[in-house]
Amino acid sequence: MSDPGSGLAVEVRGLTRVFDAVPALDGVDLEIPRGAVFGLLGPNGAGKTTTVRILNGVLDPTRVDVLRVLGQDLPQGADLVRPQVGVQTDTNLYDRLSARANLSLFARFYGLAKKAADQRADELLDMFGLLPRAAERVEKFSKGMKQKLLIARSLVGAPSLVYLDEPTAGLDPEASHELMSYIRTVSRAQHTTFFITSHRLDEMEDVCTKVAVLAGGVIRAQGSPAAVARAAVPRVRVHVTPAPGVRIAPGELLALPGATHAESLDGYIAVDLRSVRAVPEFVRAAAALPHDLLGVADVPPTLQEAYLALVGSQPGAPDPAPDTAAQTGTEVAS
Numbered sequence: 001m002s003d004p005g006s007g008l009a010v011e012v013r014g015l016t017r018v019f020d021a022v023p024a025l026d027g028v029d030l031e032i033p034r035g036a037v038f039g040l041l042g043p044n045g046a047g048k049t050t051t052v053r054i055l056n057g058v059l060d061p062t063r064v065d066v067l068r069v070l071g072q073d074l075p076q077g078a079d080l081v082r083p084q085v086g087v088q089t090d091t092n093l094y095d096r097l098s099a100r101a102n103l104s105l106f107a108r109f110y111g112l113a114k115k116a117a118d119q120r121a122d123e124l125l126d127m128f129g130l131l132p133r134a135a136e137r138v139e140k141f142s143k144g145m146k147q148k149l150l151i152a153r154s155l156v157g158a159p160s161l162v163y164l165d166e167p168t169a170g171l172d173p174e175a176s177h178e179l180m181s182y183i184r185t186v187s188r189a190q191h192t193t194f195f196i197t198s199h200r201l202d203e204m205e206d207v208c209t210k211v212a213v214l215a216g217g218v219i220r221a222q223g224s225p226a227a228v229a230r231a232a233v234p235r236v237r238v239h240v241t242p243a244p245g246v247r248i249a250p251g252e253l254l255a256l257p258g259a260t261h262a263e264s265l266d267g268y269i270a271v272d273l274r275s276v277r278a279v280p281e282f283v284r285a286a287a288a289l290p291h292d293l294l295g296v297a298d299v300p301p302t303l304q305e306a307y308l309a310l311v312g313s314q315p316g317a318p319d320p321a322p323d324t325a326a327q328t329g330t331e332v333a334s
C-alpha cells in the first residue's frame with residue numbers, strides 16, 4: 001500500500017541484501033521524517049552505498065518487508081518517485097562539456113526550457129563558487145571541483161529527497177562547510193530531505209537532525225545525534241576551568257560529591273560523575289571551593305565517541321559486545 005500523505009520520506013523495514021551468500025545488509029529498519037537531514041554512518045563496507053542504491057532503485061533487495069520512499073512502495077512506485085529525487089553519484093560528468101552545459105543539459109532532462117535551464121545551471125554554479133569557471137570543460141576541473149559539480153547536478157531538479165554518498169570526500173574544509181550550510185538552509189526553507197553518508201562525524205553531528213550507525217549490515221543505533229551519543233556513551237563529564245594562575249589538584253575535585261574520576265588536562269580538569277542527577281550538587285560544591293573558577297561546563301558525549309563505542313575504533317572492527325548492541329540497536333528518543 002502506498003501512503004503519499006505519510007510524514008516519512010523513507011520507511012524501511014527488514015531490508016536484507018545478500019552478495020555471494022554474504023549479507024551486506026541484514027534486517028535494516030530506517031525511518032526518515034520528511035525534511036530531515038539524515039546521516040547514515042558506518043565504517044568501510046558497512047553497507048551504506050548498498051542502502052543508497054536500493055533506496056534509489058538501482059539495486060534490488062534480497063528481502064524486504066517495507067520499502068517506501070516519498071510515500072510510494074518500491075519498486076512499483078519507482079516512476080513516480082524518480083522525478084522527485086536527486087542523486088549524487090561518483091561518475092557520469094561529461095568531461096568534454098563545460099560545467100554550465102553539464103548542469104544545463106541535466107536541467108533540460110527535468111523539462112526546463114533552454115533559457116531556464118541555463119539560469120538554473122548558473123544559480124547552482126554560483127552557489128558552489130564555480131561561476132567563474134562555468135564555461136570551462138569539466139576535464140580541466142580538479143577533483144573537488146568535479147565533486148561540487150556532481151552535488152550541484154543532484155540539486156538541479158529542486159528535488160524533495162537528495163541522496164549524497166560521501167559528498168565532502170575531496171572537498172576542502174571551506175567547501176565542506178559551505179555545503180553543510182547549504183544543506184541546512186535548503187532543508188529548512190524547502191523542507192527537502194537529505195540522505196547523506198559520510199565518515200565526517202563532526203560535520204554530521206552539526207548538520208544532521210537524525211543519524212543511524214550501520215556496521216556489518218546491522219543498524220546499531222538511530223536517533224538524533226545527541227540521543228545516539230547519550231545512549232552509546234553512558235558517562236557524565238564536566239570540565240572545571242580554574243581562573244588564570246589558579247591551581248587545583250584533581251584530588252580536590254575527586255573528593256567532591258558524585259565524582260568518580262578526575263584528570264588534569266590542558267588548562268582544565270575533566271571530572272566524571274556518577275549520574276546526571278549528581279551534577280548540580282557537584283557544581284555547587286566546586287563553586288564553594290576556595291579557588292577562583294572560570295567555569296564548570298557540562299560536556300556531553302560526542303557523536304564520534306558514540307560511533308567508536310558502537311563500531312570500534314578500527315574500520316571493519318568486530319561487532320561490539322552483544323549487550324551494547326541490544327541497548328542501542330533500537331530507536332533512541334531525542
Ligand SMILES: Nc1ncnc2c1ncn2[C@@H]1O[C@H](COP(=O)(O)OP(=O)(O)OP(=O)(O)O)[C@@H](O)[C@H]1O
Nearest residue numbers: 019020023024042043044045046047048049050051
Ligand atoms: N556488487 C557487489 N557485489 C558483491 N559484493 C558487493 C557489491 N556491492 C557491495 N558489496 C559488498 O557489500 C558490502 C557493503 O558494501 P558498501 O559499498 O555498501 O559499503 P559502504 O558502507 O558504502 O562502504 P564505504 O565506506 O567503503 O563506501 C561490502 O562487503 C561489499 O564488498
Ligand SMILES: [Mg+2]
Nearest residue numbers: 048049050165
Ligand atoms: Mg560507500
